[in-house]
Amino acid sequence: MGDQRGPVGGLPVEVDPEDPRPLHEQLEQGIRAAVRDGRLAPGQALPSTRGLGAELGLSRGVISAAYAQLAAEGYLLLRQGAPARVSDAIRGTTARPAARSLARAFAYDLRPGLPDLVGFPRQRWQRALARGWAGAPAATLGEVDPRGVPQLRDALAAYLDRARGTSADPELMLVCTGFTQGLSLVCRWLREYGVDRIATEDPGWHPHRLVAEQAGLQVVGLPVDEDGVDVAALEDSGATVVVLTPAHQFPTGAVLAPERRRRLVEWAETHDGLIVEDDYDSELRYDRTAVGALQGLAPDRVLHVGSAGKRLAPGLRLGWMLVPSWLIWPLVTAKAIEDQGSEVLGQLAFADLLSTGDLDRHLRRMRLRYAERRVRLLRAVEHHLPGVRTGDDPAGLHELLLLPDGTDEPAVLAAAARRGVGLEGLALHRHDGRAGRPGVLAGYAATTPPAIDRAIALLAEAVAEVG
Amino acid sequence: MGDQRGPVGGLPVEVDPEDPRPLHEQLEQGIRAAVRDGRLAPGQALPSTRGLGAELGLSRGVISAAYAQLAAEGYLLLRQGAPARVSDAIRGTTARPAARSLARAFAYDLRPGLPDLVGFPRQRWQRALARGWAGAPAATLGEVDPRGVPQLRDALAAYLDRARGTSADPELMLVCTGFTQGLSLVCRWLREYGVDRIATEDPGWHPHRLVAEQAGLQVVGLPVDEDGVDVAALEDSGATVVVLTPAHQFPTGAVLAPERRRRLVEWAETHDGLIVEDDYDSELRYDRTAVGALQGLAPDRVLHVGSAGKRLAPGLRLGWMLVPSWLIWPLVTAKAIEDQGSEVLGQLAFADLLSTGDLDRHLRRMRLRYAERRVRLLRAVEHHLPGVRTGDDPAGLHELLLLPDGTDEPAVLAAAARRGVGLEGLALHRHDGRAGRPGVLAGYAATTPPAIDRAIALLAEAVAEVG
Numbered sequence: 001m002g003d004q005r006g007p008v009g010g011l012p013v014e015v016d017p018e019d020p021r022p023l024h025e026q027l028e029q030g031i032r033a034a035v036r037d038g039r040l041a042p043g044q045a046l047p048s049t050r051g052l053g054a055e056l057g058l059s060r061g062v063i064s065a066a067y068a069q070l071a072a073e074g075y076l077l078l079r080q081g082a083p084a085r086v087s088d089a090i091r092g093t094t095a096r097p098a099a100r101s102l103a104r105a106f107a108y109d110l111r112p113g114l115p116d117l118v119g120f121p122r123q124r125w126q127r128a129l130a131r132g133w134a135g136a137p138a139a140t141l142g143e144v145d146p147r148g149v150p151q152l153r154d155a156l157a158a159y160l161d162r163a164r165g166t167s168a169d170p171e172l173m174l175v176c177t178g179f180t181q182g183l184s185l186v187c188r189w190l191r192e193y194g195v196d197r198i199a200t201e202d203p204g205w206h207p208h209r210l211v212a213e214q215a216g217l218q219v220v221g222l223p224v225d226e227d228g229v230d231v232a233a234l235e236d237s238g239a240t241v242v243v244l245t246p247a248h249q250f251p252t253g254a255v256l257a258p259e260r261r262r263r264l265v266e267w268a269e270t271h272d273g274l275i276v277e278d279d280y281d282s283e284l285r286y287d288r289t290a291v292g293a294l295q296g297l298a299p300d301r302v303l304h305v306g307s308a309g310k311r312l313a314p315g316l317r318l319g320w321m322l323v324p325s326w327l328i329w330p331l332v333t334a335k336a337i338e339d340q341g342s343e344v345l346g347q348l349a350f351a352d353l354l355s356t357g358d359l360d361r362h363l364r365r366m367r368l369r370y371a372e373r374r375v376r377l378l379r380a381v382e383h384h385l386p387g388v389r390t391g392d393d394p395a396g397l398h399e400l401l402l403l404p405d406g407t408d409e410p411a412v413l414a415a416a417a418r419r420g421v422g423l424e425g426l427a428l429h430r431h432d433g434r435a436g437r438p439g440v441l442a443g444y445a446a447t448t449p450p451a452i453d454r455a456i457a458l459l460a461e462a463v464a465e466v467g
Numbered sequence: 468m469g470d471q472r473g474p475v476g477g478l479p480v481e482v483d484p485e486d487p488r489p490l491h492e493q494l495e496q497g498i499r500a501a502v503r504d505g506r507l508a509p510g511q512a513l514p515s516t517r518g519l520g521a522e523l524g525l526s527r528g529v530i531s532a533a534y535a536q537l538a539a540e541g542y543l544l545l546r547q548g549a550p551a552r553v554s555d556a557i558r559g560t561t562a563r564p565a566a567r568s569l570a571r572a573f574a575y576d577l578r579p580g581l582p583d584l585v586g587f588p589r590q591r592w593q594r595a596l597a598r599g600w601a602g603a604p605a606a607t608l609g610e611v612d613p614r615g616v617p618q619l620r621d622a623l624a625a626y627l628d629r630a631r632g633t634s635a636d637p638e639l640m641l642v643c644t645g646f647t648q649g650l651s652l653v654c655r656w657l658r659e660y661g662v663d664r665i666a667t668e669d670p671g672w673h674p675h676r677l678v679a680e681q682a683g684l685q686v687v688g689l690p691v692d693e694d695g696v697d698v699a700a701l702e703d704s705g706a707t708v709v710v711l712t713p714a715h716q717f718p719t720g721a722v723l724a725p726e727r728r729r730r731l732v733e734w735a736e737t738h739d740g741l742i743v744e745d746d747y748d749s750e751l752r753y754d755r756t757a758v759g760a761l762q763g764l765a766p767d768r769v770l771h772v773g774s775a776g777k778r779l780a781p782g783l784r785l786g787w788m789l790v791p792s793w794l795i796w797p798l799v800t801a802k803a804i805e806d807q808g809s810e811v812l813g814q815l816a817f818a819d820l821l822s823t824g825d826l827d828r829h830l831r832r833m834r835l836r837y838a839e840r841r842v843r844l845l846r847a848v849e850h851h852l853p854g855v856r857t858g859d860d861p862a863g864l865h866e867l868l869l870l871p872d873g874t875d876e877p878a879v880l881a882a883a884a885r886r887g888v889g890l891e892g893l894a895l896h897r898h899d900g901r902a903g904r905p906g907v908l909a910g911y912a913a914t915t916p917p918a919i920d921r922a923i924a925l926l927a928e929a930v931a932e933v934g
Binding site: 029032036069071072073074075087097098099100101102103104105109111114117118120122126129130133138139140141142143144145146147149150151153154157162165167169170171173176177178180181184207210211214255258261262265288289291292294296297313314315316317318332334337338339340341342343344345346446 | 496499503536537538539540541542554564565566567568569570571572576578581584585587589593596597600605606607608609610611612613614616617618620621624629632634636637638640643644645647648651674677678681722725728729732755756758759761763764780781782783784785799801804805806807808809810811812813913
């Protein structure tokens with residue numbers, strides 16, 4: 001009997017002598033699975049160890065050991081002199097579907113914030129990983145520094161000082177899981193510290209609000225015009241902490257005017273204020289050098305946050321903060337307790353990419369590509385959507401397309417999505433989603449020029465349909 | 468004048484015609500650096516654009532553009548008809564030290580929880596990354612699924628069901644930054660949901676308490692004996708949520724007895740309770756198959772958390788949770804808001820490692836190595852520290868060495884550290900650090916056998932010194 005494939009002992013369990021696993025292990029796994037999916041019901045008696053052993057050509061002891069293991073795991077109940085039974089504590093589960101992704105997919109993905117992922121320097125990244133890893137001691141993968149690996153903090157400090165005009169100290173730097181975790185840590189600290197209000201730009205990047213509200217903070221919106229955020233409104237707001245995108249306002253593209261930068265720093269000095277500088281895409285300017293970071297003006301007042309998201313890819317989830325010295329320890333402590341520190345291998349690779357100049361090379365290549373795609377988008381809009389106003393700021397990964405007053409923005413987005421075109425509405429990024437002129441944010445960086453033409457033609461159809 | 472290397476215009480700024488950067492860019496960067504480090508003081512006047520242009524052999528317009536850029540960045544103040552001046556808003560910074568690590572280094576690192584990092588399968592990991600990445604579309608590095616990439620959730624579900632006896636559904640799984648972030652998310656959700664108390668093992672892994680307290684929860688300790696946690700104490704505690712290490716109690720090594728497993732699930736059913744199962748090292752048993760996960764018994768009551776930390780390396784910061792269906796969405800939402808999702812490339816590599824069986828191969832190799840090192844440790848302790856009691860549980864990465872009653876545990880740890888031996892005290896993991904028998908946790912997995920001998924000899928010296 002022991003050499004036959006099939007069910008055993010009247011159980012809904014099959015064993016196969018040709019399976020490389022020993023029979024008793026197959027039996028154990030089979031019973032476990034049958035109990036779990038309900039084929040063996042709670043309370044059901046199992047065959048005696050003697051009988052089952054005889055049937056399988058195994059010793060009674062081997063069957064007993066399998067039953068004992070399953071009893072140790074809680075699947076079976078064993079009692080002296082009584083048959084083994086399926087435990088009553090077991091709850092069945094149903095069959096498993098294959099994993100799906102929550103990430104949305106569009107034929108034409110023009111959502112803002114996506115860099116060109118096809119242009120991601122895969123080979124260079126893998127080489128950088130191999131090189132950075134080879135140069136790191138084995139212990140690098142052991143206890144992690146919650147602030148990030150020293151190699152990366154050194155490389156980032158040099159890069160940011162050079163490319164962003166910051167005043168970076170690797171000891172006052174915190175590597176985090178993208179911009180978002182950085183802001184989360186700051187907002188939770190503020191809440192615990194007794195701060196209950198934070199100011200953000202309006203319109204401003206939607207997650208600024210989400211993260212702050214998740215941490216229990218009240219969010220105050222500050223108006224934005226062509227010179228960036230309204231600093232007078234900040235002064236009047238009563239808030240002592242503000243999140244800003246000074247180098248390239250999201251989503252309008254405004255650069256904070258010099259006079260306002262000065263006034264902002266003064267505000268921080270006189271109000272004991274903290275400025276969180278979201279420096280998300282500053283190197284991506286196609287006309288001139290990026291305006292330097294605010295942090296360089298006032299390292300004690302500005303918490304500078306950047307990330308590899310738009311410079312390389314969001315999926316790296318690699319961000320960094322330059323933190324005022326008075327604030328570094330609460331944030332490092334929180335990071336150390338909450339997730340111990342960020343993943344190390346990506347840090348080693350990115351450090352190598354920075355110190356070899358490979359990131360600069362990548363950005364130079366991308367700037368040319370994005371500038372061309374931006375022009376293509378503007379031309380397509382001019383051609384297909386003559387009533388739409390666009391910006392004149394050659395920078396970033398998207399353009400804000402202002403729709404004619406009265407256009408039903410959500411309806412346009414839905415009609416575009418039905419045609420396979422992914423966009424974001426301006427309303428998403430407004431504190432009051434119903435206020436202000438309707439508009440859509442159209443990313444151009446991740447889409448080839450012919451696809452940009454087609455996507456804008458489809459968007460024009462969507463606008464026409466909504467009317 | 469323009470071809471000479473040296474300071475220009477009486478400024479503490481040097482330009483070099485042989486530098487590949489254009490002169491005006493060198494000038495701009497030089498002034499920025501001088502303002503930042505205080506060599507150019509606030510209010511100081513700069514040379515006229517005409518004079519400086521003549522000196523450098525550049526047009527006046529090029530100098531103006533550099534000044535304008537620096538003014539836009541806030542370093543300079545420009546006023547019509549007056550010389551450019553260094554802005555008053557500037558704050559100097561001091562010279563920068565090189566980056567250091569907060570991670571401690573010991574000549575003999577016997578801290579518990581460290582796997583053999585020298586044995587990390589670097590080549591396999593890099594191959595797995597290349598393979599996993601090659602099979603993934605470019606968009607994988609774009610918008611991330613906060614739950615983790617589908618490939619990994621599928622591979623983990625299959626692995627955990629097979630190796631850990633779980634009942635895993637990839638849709639109800641959440642990839643997180645190590646165990647720690649998983650528990651952080653759960654604790655913050657509990658706090659927001661109105662739960663104010665959580666039970667943990669005492670002694671138990673210290674970060675369980677740290678994370679819960681960081682989230683604002685009150686922590687109740689449950690006694691532990693040779694059958695694992697005291698379930699009766701849980702029933703009496705009034706807590707409805709408990710964090711446990713049922714397969715291999717940390718730090719005692721006890722396996723939760725079958726009767727207690729059943730009673731625990733009953734407790735959860737009757738008290739609407741939630742069991743957080745910390746499944747940190749269960750595959751690392753050297754005598755028999757690991758006891759299956761509690762989660763397989765009651766997927767609706769058990770939140771199962773595992774990580775690659777002890778199975779591969781802590782620096783990967785790669786963890787996973789099998790979440791009851793009623794709890795998955797609050798946790799996914801929190802993860803999506805707080806850091807958007809975990810880093811993608813490590814997930815792709817780990818998915819490949821799992822589905823090719825490379826993780827099983829690695830664990831098989833490590834089990835042999837660790838079993839040998841454990842025996843070596845026990846022998847060394849028997850030889851050098853005859854008064855010390857050790858456990859008899861062949862599993863995990865460390866042994867608990869119980870010191871004679873009355874031994875000054877902190878003094879022993881300090882004396883060992885002075886000799887280069889890193890250990891952890893049992894008191895660290897007790898809720899009341901002063902209660903109970905003194906002991907040290909000695910990890911053996913990351914240390915070669917000769918180094919284990921030497922380290923235990925040094926520990927014996929330390930114990931003798933303390934007396």
